[in-house]
Amino acid sequence: MRKRYLIDRGSRGLLLICATASVAVLLAIAVFILQRSLPAFGEIGLLDFLLGTKWDPNPVGDTPPSFGILVMIVGTVLVTLGALVIAIPLGLGCAVLLADMAPHHFRQILRPAVELLTGIPSVVYGLVGLVLIVPLVRQIGGPGLSLAAGIIVLAAMILPTVISISEDSIRAVPRIYREGALALGATSWQTMWRVVLPAARSGIAASIVLGMGRAVGEAMAMVLVIGMAKAMPNSLLDPARPMAPGIALETGYAGGIHLSALFAIGVVLFLFIVIINSIAIVVFKRGARA
Amino acid sequence: MPRISPRVTQGLALAGIWGTGIVTLIILAVIIAYVLVKGSADIDWSFLTTPPRGGLSGEGGISTVIVCTLYLIALTMAISVPLGLGAAIYLSEYAPDNRMTRLIRYGTEVLAGVPSIVFGLFGFALFVTALNFRFSILSGSLTLACLLLPTMIRTSEEALRAVPRSHREAALALGATRWQTVWRVLLPAALPGIVTAIILSIGRAVGETACLFVTMGSTTAMPTSLFSGGRSLSMHLLYLVMDTNAIEKALATGVVLVITIIVINAITNWLSQRFRARMTGGA
Numbered sequence: 001m002r003k004r005y006l007i008d009r010g011s012r013g014l015l016l017i018c019a020t021a022s023v024a025v026l027l028a029i030a031v032f033i034l035q036r037s038l039p040a041f042g043e044i045g046l047l048d049f050l051l052g053t054k055w056d057p058n059p060v061g062d063t064p065p066s067f068g069i070l071v072m073i074v075g076t077v078l079v080t081l082g083a084l085v086i087a088i089p090l091g092l093g094c095a096v097l098l099a100d101m102a103p104h105h106f107r108q109i110l111r112p113a114v115e116l117l118t119g120i121p122s123v124v125y126g127l128v129g130l131v132l133i134v135p136l137v138r139q140i141g142g143p144g145l146s147l148a149a150g151i152i153v154l155a156a157m158i159l160p161t162v163i164s165i166s167e168d169s170i171r172a173v174p175r176i177y178r179e180g181a182l183a184l185g186a187t188s189w190q191t192m193w194r195v196v197l198p199a200a201r202s203g204i205a206a207s208i209v210l211g212m213g214r215a216v217g218e219a220m221a222m223v224l225v226i227g228m229a230k231a232m233p234n235s236l237l238d239p240a241r242p243m244a245p246g247i248a249l250e251t252g253y254a255g256g257i258h259l260s261a262l263f264a265i266g267v268v269l270f271l272f273i274v275i276i277n278s279i280a281i282v283v284f285k286r287g288a289r290a
Numbered sequence: 291m292p293r294i295s296p297r298v299t300q301g302l303a304l305a306g307i308w309g310t311g312i313v314t315l316i317i318l319a320v321i322i323a324y325v326l327v328k329g330s331a332d333i334d335w336s337f338l339t340t341p342p343r344g345g346l347s348g349e350g351g352i353s354t355v356i357v358c359t360l361y362l363i364a365l366t367m368a369i370s371v372p373l374g375l376g377a378a379i380y381l382s383e384y385a386p387d388n389r390m391t392r393l394i395r396y397g398t399e400v401l402a403g404v405p406s407i408v409f410g411l412f413g414f415a416l417f418v419t420a421l422n423f424r425f426s427i428l429s430g431s432l433t434l435a436c437l438l439l440p441t442m443i444r445t446s447e448e449a450l451r452a453v454p455r456s457h458r459e460a461a462l463a464l465g466a467t468r469w470q471t472v473w474r475v476l477l478p479a480a481l482p483g484i485v486t487a488i489i490l491s492i493g494r495a496v497g498e499t500a501c502l503f504v505t506m507g508s509t510t511a512m513p514t515s516l517f518s519g520g521r522s523l524s525m526h527l528l529y530l531v532m533d534t535n536a537i538e539k540a541l542a543t544g545v546v547l548v549i550t551i552i553v554i555n556a557i558t559n560w561l562s563q564r565f566r567a568r569m570t571g572g573a
Contacts, residue, residue: 004467004469004470007467007469008467008468008469008470011468011469012380012468012469015380018372018373018375018376018377018379018380019376019377019380019381019394020394021373021377021439022394022397022401022439022440023393023394023397023398025401025436025439026397026400026401026404028412028416029404029408029409029412029436032411032412032415032416033408033411033412033415036415089310090310090313090314091310092310093306093307093309093311094311094314096307097308097310097311098311101304101307106311109315110311110314110315112555112559113314113315113318114314115555115559116318116322116551116555117314117318117321119497119555120547120551121498121499121527121547121551122497122499123499123524123525123527123528123531123544123547124497124527124548125321126528126531127325127537127540127544128320128321128324128325130531130537131328131537132320156317156321159317163314186296187297188300189296189304190300192303193303213403213405216405217404217405217406217408219405219407219499219503220499220500220524220528223528223532224531224532244405244407244500245407247410247411247504248407248410248500248503248504251410251503251504252425252504252508263411263415266407266408269405269407270404270408273403273404274400276403277400277403
């Protein structure tokens with residue numbers, strides 16, 4: 001009789017501990033990465049680190065190493081924005097199609113296709129980009145391994161995120177909105193563009209922000225197609241070196257202040273994600289108030 | 291400027307929208323077809339059953355890599371499934387609406403957005419160096435388990451919430467404790483949904499590379515213990531492209547990956563359809 005109440009109490013406590021695990025992991029990530037990055041921030045200096053244009057951790061000869069990550073920040077921003085410019089229109093179009101406009105049988109092909117795109121490993125995107133997209137870009141000019149190739153591959157990778165979350169939010173718009181607009185004589189496109197999409201805008205914004213987060217953090221596919229050059233890119237056909245792949249490539253062998261600098265890039269990347277998410281929260285609140 | 295008639299915009303817009311759908315299908319078709327067609331030429335039984343020759347040649351098969359991937363996934367799931375499921379049960383069945391619960395939900399959401407490579411840095415700092423597990427399957431699994439935690443929590447919480455209220459009320463009315471209700475009624479009812487959640491996590495684990503790249507090392511030797519290093523299939527593909535020119539072998543590895551993902555998607559779709567039918571059919 002008493003035993004089952006004890007079990008009830010105990011299990012509740014255990015479950016609470018499980019539930020706090022993700023907060024604990026988040027805190028541990030923040031603590032460990034900050035702690036390991038402090039020597040780099042101390043030795044290099046925040047401004048030299050963020051605004052320095054030269055990343056040369058192991059120079060030949062007697063020259064001191066340089067740890068400036070402006071090239072990487074620019075690389076991350078450019079490749080992310082570029083991918084969004086392609087993925088947002090494509091993704092929104094597909095979302096509208098899936099939520100509303102496509103006939104049943106087309107939906108039944110498109111939906112599993114989107115799910116499959118979500119599941120394909122990022123290295124497979126990278127590999128296909130390397131053998132198909134990179135030679136195409138090379139025909140236009142430059143070395144092929146480039147910002148342009150990175151943008152195209154990344155756009156394909158974030159497309160399913162944009163599609164599935166926008167679709168959910170378009171679907172969540174109440175039927176009466178559509179019926180009201182159609183009854184007033186609007187065409188189906190006018191209904192979608194003037195009524196449904198504005199009503200779904202906070203969810204659509206969320207899908208874009210999540211896609212942006214995925215793009216900022218993508219490392220391995222970028223290693224394969226973006227060229228990883230340490231010079232500032234002057235055009236879309238030049239190679240670049242975003243932050244995430246920049247960390248991934250060197251962590252295995254780095255030591256000392258170099259390793260600490262890689263953790264410092266991790267801090268900057270983490271801050272990027274936090275800022276992106278905060279923007280999303282503000283957008284959400286504005287959407288809710290309207 | 292002359293006004294464009296609604297009929298014309300309607301036509302243009304529809305054309306544009308259909309265009310996006312077709313482009314998306316083409317992207318998928320190109321990726322799948324290219325990998326399957328180009329890669330399957332190099333796939334045969336011996337590719338799956340011989341170890342990689344190692345070094346820079348890129349020759350040989352992927353047997354040790356498959357074994358290592360299986361170890362990695364088994365260990366990762368052994369950590370993340372109990373934790374994630376426990377958290378999901380707490381959040382869906384117990385959690386009061388207070389500050390603590392909001393903190394847990396917020397933390398889980400933020401964690402879901404943290405890039406894989408940042409998890410990798412964390413795993414490198416904590417498991418590889420601070421706890422001195424070195425570059426090993428253990429370090430990789432622990433890191434990967436942290437990364438999968440938010441997904442696991444979200445998907446299993448959805449499965450639990452899909453169980454109708456009446457199940458809980460009936461059990462409690464019979465005098466069952468909260469835990470008995472969870473263990474004897476909710477978990478069996480939500481089982482197909484939970485299995486779906488686990489398989490989805492396995493799918494993500496198969497595709498993940500960045501966080502493992504900096505925690506698992508790169509040896510191709512057969513793993514002998516949890517402290518052995520190793521590569522998962524995705525990592526092997528990456529190393530083949532980066533260190534060698536063995537694009538054919540990389541594509542063949544890609545075939546194994548793509549087929550795994552297709553099978554996983556088919557299973558989860560089938561399971562979740564059955565689960566939804568059962569939950570709405572009132573069984």
